[in-house]
Amino acid sequence: xxxxxxxxxxxxxxxxxxxxxxxxxxxxxxxxxxxxxxxxxxxxxxxxxxxxxxxxxxxxxxxxxxxxxxxxxxxxxxxxxxxxxxxxxxxxxxxxxxxxxxxxxxxxxxxxxxxxx
Amino acid sequence: xxxxxxxxxxxxxxxxxxxxxxxxxxxxxxxxxxxxxxxxxxxxxxxxxxxxxxxxxxxxxxxxxxxxxxxxxxxxxxxxxxxxxxxxxxxxxxxxxxxxxxxxxxxxxxxxxxx
Numbered sequence: 281x282x283x284x285x286x287x288x289x290x291x292x293x294x295x296x297x298x299x300x301x302x303x304x305x306x307x308x309x310x311x312x313x314x315x316x317x318x319x320x321x322x323x324x325x326x327x328x329x330x331x332x333x334x335x336x337x338x339x340x341x342x343x344x345x346x347x348x349x350x351x352x353x354x355x356x357x358x359x360x361x362x363x364x365x366x367x368x369x370x371x372x373x374x375x376x377x378x379x380x381x382x383x384x385x386x387x388x389x390x391x392x393x394x395x396x397x
Numbered sequence: 398x399x400x401x402x403x404x405x406x407x408x409x410x411x412x413x414x415x416x417x418x419x420x421x422x423x424x425x426x427x428x429x430x431x432x433x434x435x436x437x438x439x440x441x442x443x444x445x446x447x448x449x450x451x452x453x454x455x456x457x458x459x460x461x462x463x464x465x466x467x468x469x470x471x472x473x474x475x476x477x478x479x480x481x482x483x484x485x486x487x488x489x490x491x492x493x494x495x496x497x498x499x500x501x502x503x504x505x506x507x508x509x510x511x512x
Contacts, residue, residue: 388440
């Protein structure tokens with residue numbers, strides 16, 4: 281079975297531009313989360329979507345937005361890019377259906393490496 | 398505010414030795430504590446995880462020790478191998494309903510296992 285896939289793998293943009301990153305979850309998974317990983321740091325939570333609804337949002341500015349489609353794939357959009365947005369953007373998927381004491385595993389994709397010049 | 402503190406930042410261990418990575422958390426509402434392994438150019442992959450009502454979990458050469466009262470947990474890698482060389486992240490999960498949970502990660506530990 282295919283794991284989480286992300287596209288593109290690498291991207292170079294200039295300040296002020298807009299970028300769209302894409303993620304396809306594991307088949308059967310209904311929850312998608314986005315994380316930003318700056319070089320040398322742990323991933324930071326940006327958004328979580330479940331059944332096409334936003335279920336969680338991290339401490340990121342409104343320049344960051346996302347959506348989930350009927351097939352459960354997802355897009356992360358970033359407007360007005362800043363140099364500090366350069367990072368590895370990770371998508372993770374999970375079933376989204378586990379009861380509270382049967383914690384779920386989030387499976388990560390390989391990420392999209394964004395460089396803002 | 399960093400809610401999960403991880404140490405050390407880097408670790409060098411000889412082949413066959415024990416690697417120990419420590420994490421401490423602040424939010425007592427966290428309900429799941431996974432460890433992820435990340436190789437260069439790859440996304441994090443789940444290694445092992447523990448629930449807060451368990452004090453220890455072992456899977457092969459990997460063991461998590463969990464101290465709820467101290468709000469600390471650690472990863473032990475026994476018989477460390479060069480193939481274990483990677484960056485390790487501890488994390489804590491907060492569950493708040495169906496499809497509503499998020500992972501808070503530590504800053505990572507770069508492990509190098511030398512022959």
